Amino acid sequence: MKSNIHPDYHEINIIMTDGTAFKTRSCMGKAGDTLRLDIDPKSHPAWTGQQRIMDTGGQIAKFNKKFAGIGIRKE
Structure with a gap:
């Protein structure tokens, strides 16, 4: 095995x-x-069985703002 190629393994x-x-x-x-x-x-949710929305960095708000008008029909 080559020496000095492995990363430091610590607590x-x-x-x-x-x-x-x-x-x-x-x-x-x-x-x-x-x-x-x-x-x-x-x-x-994979272990708890409950869905929970975690908005880290505003990604959900950004998505909702971008796609707010999709699906709304104006007649």
Whole structure:
């Protein structure tokens, strides 16, 4: 195996949507960095069975504004 080709593997902190935190090992960032999750198994519809609209960055509002007139017939 070649030496010095693998990324640094270290501990990082994960903070879930409900505020719970745990440590795991990853190649992301530097040792001790924190990753805050927007979607996790406690809030994702695939695991909860409930639909929830999360508008991150105004994408839903932008879509609604762009396509507001489609489907409306003027007679």
